[in-house]
Amino acid sequence: MTPSTTSAKTRLPGWADPDHPIFRLEIQRLARNRGLNFLHYSFNPLIFGGIALTILFIVIASVSTSAFTGIDSLFELILAWTIGVLIAAQIVTGAFANVLVIAQTSPTISGEMELQSWRLLRATTLNLREIVFAKLYAALLNLRLLLVGLLTLRIVTTVSAMLMVAYVFLRQTLYYMDAAQLNEFFVDFKWAPVLIPAGVCCVWFMAQPPIQFVLNGVIGMTASAYSRSRAQAVAFGLTGRLALWVFTVLINVAASYALGYLFASWSEPSSAPIEAFRGRPSPSEAQILWALGLTVSMYVIAVLSGQIGMILLGLGLILRQARKLGV
Amino acid sequence: MATTAPLTIDEQLRRAKARQRSERRWWRAIRIGCLPVTLIGALLAVVTVNGIAYLNEGYQGILLSDSVINLHTLISLQALFLLQLAASWIVGLGASILGTRAAAARGGLIRQRAAILQGRVRFWAWAILALRVWFALIAAFGLAWMLAPTLFGREPSYTMAATLMWAARYETITFGLALFVGAISWLFGPFLRLRYSLALGALAATWSRRADERFWLAISARLWTGMLGAIAAVWGSALANLVYFAFQNPNTAQAIYQSPSLWWPAAQGSWLWLGITALLTLYMCGQAFLPPLFLRAARFRLAHRLPTSADVAFLARPADSHDGQSAGGKDMTLETSPEAP
Numbered sequence: 001m002t003p004s005t006t007s008a009k010t011r012l013p014g015w016a017d018p019d020h021p022i023f024r025l026e027i028q029r030l031a032r033n034r035g036l037n038f039l040h041y042s043f044n045p046l047i048f049g050g051i052a053l054t055i056l057f058i059v060i061a062s063v064s065t066s067a068f069t070g071i072d073s074l075f076e077l078i079l080a081w082t083i084g085v086l087i088a089a090q091i092v093t094g095a096f097a098n099v100l101v102i103a104q105t106s107p108t109i110s111g112e113m114e115l116q117s118w119r120l121l122r123a124t125t126l127n128l129r130e131i132v133f134a135k136l137y138a139a140l141l142n143l144r145l146l147l148v149g150l151l152t153l154r155i156v157t158t159v160s161a162m163l164m165v166a167y168v169f170l171r172q173t174l175y176y177m178d179a180a181q182l183n184e185f186f187v188d189f190k191w192a193p194v195l196i197p198a199g200v201c202c203v204w205f206m207a208q209p210p211i212q213f214v215l216n217g218v219i220g221m222t223a224s225a226y227s228r229s230r231a232q233a234v235a236f237g238l239t240g241r242l243a244l245w246v247f248t249v250l251i252n253v254a255a256s257y258a259l260g261y262l263f264a265s266w267s268e269p270s271s272a273p274i275e276a277f278r279g280r281p282s283p284s285e286a287q288i289l290w291a292l293g294l295t296v297s298m299y300v301i302a303v304l305s306g307q308i309g310m311i312l313l314g315l316g317l318i319l320r321q322a323r324k325l326g327v
Numbered sequence: 328m329a330t331t332a333p334l335t336i337d338e339q340l341r342r343a344k345a346r347q348r349s350e351r352r353w354w355r356a357i358r359i360g361c362l363p364v365t366l367i368g369a370l371l372a373v374v375t376v377n378g379i380a381y382l383n384e385g386y387q388g389i390l391l392s393d394s395v396i397n398l399h400t401l402i403s404l405q406a407l408f409l410l411q412l413a414a415s416w417i418v419g420l421g422a423s424i425l426g427t428r429a430a431a432a433r434g435g436l437i438r439q440r441a442a443i444l445q446g447r448v449r450f451w452a453w454a455i456l457a458l459r460v461w462f463a464l465i466a467a468f469g470l471a472w473m474l475a476p477t478l479f480g481r482e483p484s485y486t487m488a489a490t491l492m493w494a495a496r497y498e499t500i501t502f503g504l505a506l507f508v509g510a511i512s513w514l515f516g517p518f519l520r521l522r523y524s525l526a527l528g529a530l531a532a533t534w535s536r537r538a539d540e541r542f543w544l545a546i547s548a549r550l551w552t553g554m555l556g557a558i559a560a561v562w563g564s565a566l567a568n569l570v571y572f573a574f575q576n577p578n579t580a581q582a583i584y585q586s587p588s589l590w591w592p593a594a595q596g597s598w599l600w601l602g603i604t605a606l607l608t609l610y611m612c613g614q615a616f617l618p619p620l621f622l623r624a625a626r627f628r629l630a631h632r633l634p635t636s637a638d639v640a641f642l643a644r645p646a647d648s649h650d651g652q653s654a655g656g657k658d659m660t661l662e663t664s665p666e667a668p
Binding site for chain 1: 539540542543546547550553554556557558560561562564565566568569572573576
């Protein structure tokens, strides 16, 4: 064995080794699926080609209409349209990737149960953890190009949005500051309460494709562990994803509303709807900015932790249920 | 269900030869017919769009009025530009797919393979060049129509003509430089694009051993770089504009434009032409210098590829059972990889 092979193998856990029997079995099973392969491989060309053509169209259309809108706002117009198209593309491709990942991970355990081969697998010397993780890893690795495409979209959207924010900030805020205000803004770190949550939000936004990718895989596999047939597992997986999506939307709306309510009471105690805040002194503008920035940052970090927690919880549930399926 | 008897070796060889002959014939026909078909197709497209525009405008009587010539010159230019753009796009994709064939075996002869493949499809680039030359001829006529009115017995009345006259008079060097670099890029672009796409396809193919995967990887890589170019152009120009606006508030800088001095607008124009020259030069340099790097990277990747268990099993088989099929890839036959063991 060459040294490079050894070092590559020592870095990966056993179930992620290309020579692992379960991993190889799953990869071969997935590779035989021509329809899936076509969807998988054509995903990125469609995204990349589509974006390039759309940007070309946006640039041509914006330049043509710049006679009416003015050359000063040309780049803002191009960026705004580009961001709009990219977000729309993300919604469509994200939904497609979600369904595809769930559909691929759902049959992993339920398929073995349906074909009555699960007990055979469990009779081998491989432990349960290895079987489950190798199956999940193989299913996710086989769809890795989807993740590449989604990540590319995210990066492009993020950088375009940053440029757009810079434009708006420059033309709506900085242009209206005099020299003393500019000095105060940059030297007294007045930008920090804005930049910290912006950075955290960027990290959260960029982390979403891999997190959602793994989360969907885990949801599909959880449905698989709790089902007795492949069709049932796919249905459970997709329903579970939808239910989780609705639940998280409701939770986030409720939490944002509650935090906003508390924040409004704290920042304007004279008209606070909560009595406990009424007697308190009003915070300064800097305090409000810092509190808002830190609240947003903490909230986003909490959401990120929640997503990672859900993945770990799902893995725990899969192992627990798979253990019950019998040896 | 009826079963067919397995083919004998002789029958297989005979069919393979027939297939090769047929492919060769097709390839020759495409090579010979590419340029005439492109030109005739483009001519038909240009005539069609001009005809539709003429019928829609409903001119009566005067066939060669100013407005008719303006309109049809512009429409012809737009049609040809879009045609050459589409052709360049297709050639880029085709070359990248073809490039996957260069990334075979351990990558020892990758440069030679790429050069051979490039030579085989160079006629694609010639076809695009023909379209571009045609476009340039119509553009030259359009410029002459705008800039040399006495030649056609008419008065200059166009904003674009005034802009170009201004540029030629006050920004001679930078405008001339931009024009020169633009012309070079326009004429050599198809060949550089072919070379670049082929090398990119070869590099992308090294990420897989399966022929079907290599095909999609090459297409993805080509479209990804295309997207990157479009995005980089938007980001770059937006960033440059942002930097400019950081020092030049348009709300308060109007007075500068009212200055009687010609220095400021001329300097601004010169910067614009210099910017265009720099972008075009960067683009051409990328197309010229990246292919050798891509091929070198592909060669490195092929040479240092870790053997999979399937490769090991393949190599462990007795020598007489190596049937030309590599462990993981259909296209890695011994025929197409002379340096393979």
